[in-house]
Amino acid sequence: MQITSIGHAGFHIQTAAGSILCDPWVNPAYFASWIPFPDNTELDWKALGDCDYLYVSHLHRDHYDEQNLIENVNKDATVLLPDYPVPDLKRDLERLGFHKFVETTDSVKHHVSGPKGDLDVMIIALRAPADGPIGDSGILIDDGETVVFNMNDARPIDLDVVKKEFGHVDVHLLQYSGAIWYPMVYDIPRKSKANFAKQKRQRGMDRARSYIEQVGATWVVPSAGPPMFLDDELYGVNDFNTGSEADQASIFPDQAEFLEQMKTHGTDDGEHHRGLMMVSGSTAEFRGSDLLEIEHPYPPEQVFGENKKPYLDRMKEKFAPIIAAEKATWAPADGEPLLPQLKALFEPIMAESDLICDGIGYPVGLVIGDETFVIDFPQRSVRMREEGDGKYRYGFRIAPELVRTVLRDDEPDWVNTIFLSTRFTTWRIGGYNEYLYTFFKCLTPERIQYADGWFSEAHDDDASIELDGWTIQRRCPHLKADLSKFGVIEGDKLTCNLHGWQWDLKSGRCLTSSGHEIRAERTDEVQTADEKVGS
Template sequence: MQITSIGHAGFHIQTTAGSILCDPWVNPAYFASWIPFPDNSELDWKKLGDCDYLYVSHLHLDHFDERNLRDNVNKDATVLLPDYPVPDLRRELEKLGFTKFVETTDSVKTTVSNDKGSLDIMIIALRAPADGPLGDSALVVDDGETVAFNMNDARPIDLDVVKENFGHVDVHMLQYSGAIWYPMVYDIPRKSKANFAAQKRQRGMDRARSYIEQVGATWVVPSAGPPMFLDEDLFALNDFGSCDNADETSIFPDQATFLEQMRIHGTDDGEKHRGLMMISGSVAEFTGSTLDGVSHPFPPEEVFGENKRAYLERMKEKFAPVIAAEKATWAPAEGEPLLPQLKELFEPIMAQSDLICDGIGYPVGLVMTPGGGPANEQTETVVLDFPNRIVRKPKEGEGKYRYGFRIATELVRTVLRDNEPDWVNTIFLSTRFTTWRIGGYNEFLYTFFKCLTDERIAYADGWFAEAHDDSASIVKDGWEIQRRCPHLKADLDKFGVIEGEKLTCNLHGWQWDLASGRCLTSKGHELRATRLD
């Protein structure tokens, strides 16, 4: 099996039974905020796109690159389709001209064949509203000799199914770095933000190491890593590694940093879980668990450590025209008041989502200013009044809302112009906004912004309404607790970490007070826990 890194979470997997192109992202995403690191724009995308099978893990724009899929990927390729609750991914691929689909069943081993031979595959489909835009997935490929597990940035809650169906995994590719806007965009003191960022950074790497230990693969490839932030306004978000004046609180550690973490924590002991550096264009040859060789397009050290800042500065100059061209496509700030358009968009969704609106539980402010700067005479403030299911103007003397967003008017007009069903996958992941909150993170609020269609909101509201099993128990560090995490049902026997009276689920970093069962991260989601004598 030959595995080529094509950047970020992307891989080209070549076998004697055909090739699989996975998550081929190259064009800037999220309002030109994210660009693949290292640069992959000079790879031969036509050649890579001449594949037998296509696998797009989910609809996040750093995995689903519409332009690249349309322009460079063979439309005769057979799409390996995850088993999702809503058909948005298939619909988007059909719009681009793909017609051949293998509709997999979640976590069920499947054989796919063509005139070159057959492959055993399995796609683990995650279906919670918090997983990507209503779905994320991981792919296992077995060519009869080598087993590769491409987990990208999915967070499976049950990995036993991989061993049960495929035995030993030879190569494991997975995310280890941040891919979120927290805490950078929050209005909180600088010191607090730095502390939260450091915690977020370490939790992501701890979670990845937990996955590595559970899978037990011979080789581990850090992937779905940090993007490059090359717009001047966002450049400070990069992790500059060991460069002078590096910000150690960046939530975006790179491949070299994580491989060092593996060595420090014993996850890479030279015998198993061996870390393998791959960058855009790197090619690795495997025979079973044996690495026959790996080649790189250039020495990896040229983009890491003390050389990283200089590399990013060169990339900033290279991509400046690309970013400028992207900004030119945004809707102008000027126009009719946004309140009527936002009422038309949000109120029908509110009317269909009682559980989600009640879960939000309070009015949310949306402050829109041209350019995203401080409020001025051109600022328009709109209130999403979730308790009353209406969108309205602020009331006199209403004061500061418990949760609010400050967003450039251009971005709001752009997503409205484009009928965008998911603000998380556009505005929020761009980090081109600021926000504030009083109290904990509200999962219901961000789920609402992901689900701006009738089909999506119906699924999400129904998902939250289901009663999740908490009958099974485990004993851990002097406590009897429910086995499944109240957030997304992760196995707390594997992902739970107890410190004193606090439980952390390392799958997403959510925390509970064991004495009371109260969730410390978000509203609701109580945990059943009893101290053992």
């Protein structure tokens, strides 16, 4: 099996049964904020796109590059399709001209036969509203000799099925640096922002190392790493590897830093879980767990460490005209009144989502230019700010050209456009409100009905585990991760490393968001109570 990194979470996997193109992203994404790091524009995208199979993990724009798919990818390729409850991904690919699909079942191994040979394939599909834009996934591929698990940026809650169906994994392609806007866009003091960013950065790498231990692959390739932020107003979001205080405020560690973390924490011991550096254009040849050879288009150290800042400076100059051309496609800042457009978009969605609106529970401020709009979730209405409204518990300040662009383009997901661009500011009083961001992801009747129904389903939390002196429910109240694998207790505080949510175990109160209480007792108190019942 030959695996070529094509940038970010993208890989070209050559097997005897055919070639598989995974998440081919090259064009700037999220309002030209995100650009693949290192640069992958020099790759031969026509050759890469002449593939037998296409796998797009989900609809995030750093995985689903519509322009690249249209211009360079063979429309006769067979699409390996994740099992999502809302078929937006299939519809979009059909719209682009793809017409051959293998529609997989979540976490079920499929034997795929093609003209060049057979493959065993399994796609683990995550289907909670918080997973990507209604879905995220990872894929396992077995060509009879080598097993690769391309997890990109999916966060599976249970990986037992991997070993059950495929045994040992030879190569693990793994995200370690998340896609998020927190805390960079928050209106908080700079020192607090830096501290929050440092915590967020480390939690992401801790989570990735937990996955390394669970999968137990021979080789680990850090992928789906940080993008480059090359626009003037966003340039400081990069980690330049200078060791400065500003770098510590970046939530985006790079491949070199994560490989060092693996060594520091014992997940790269020279025998197991060996970290492997790949940059855009690197090609590695595997036979089972044996790495036969690896070739790089240039020495990787040219873009890391002390060379990273000069490299980013060169990329900033290279991409300046591309970013300017993208900005020229945005809607003008001025135009028709926004209130009727916002009402037409949001109010029908609110009418379909009682549970989500009640979960948000308060009006949210939306400052667009010099106008302030109120998304009044309790009243299911959108209005202008009124005297006496006071300070909103949650608010967003967004440039009018961005809002007018997503309205013009009928975007169903502001999270996957405006928010991931980091081209906005926000504030909140109290904890993170997941219901609010779920609402902004689900701006179609089909999406919101699915999300509202998902939240309304009863989830079993009767099973318990013992962890560091506490007896707690096994499943995380957030997205049902197995806390025996992802839970970390420090004192009286529990952190679920899957998404970084935290709880005060004495009270059961969630420290990250409203609601989502956890069932927890000190184990010695549970045992004492059981002894009293027994006597």
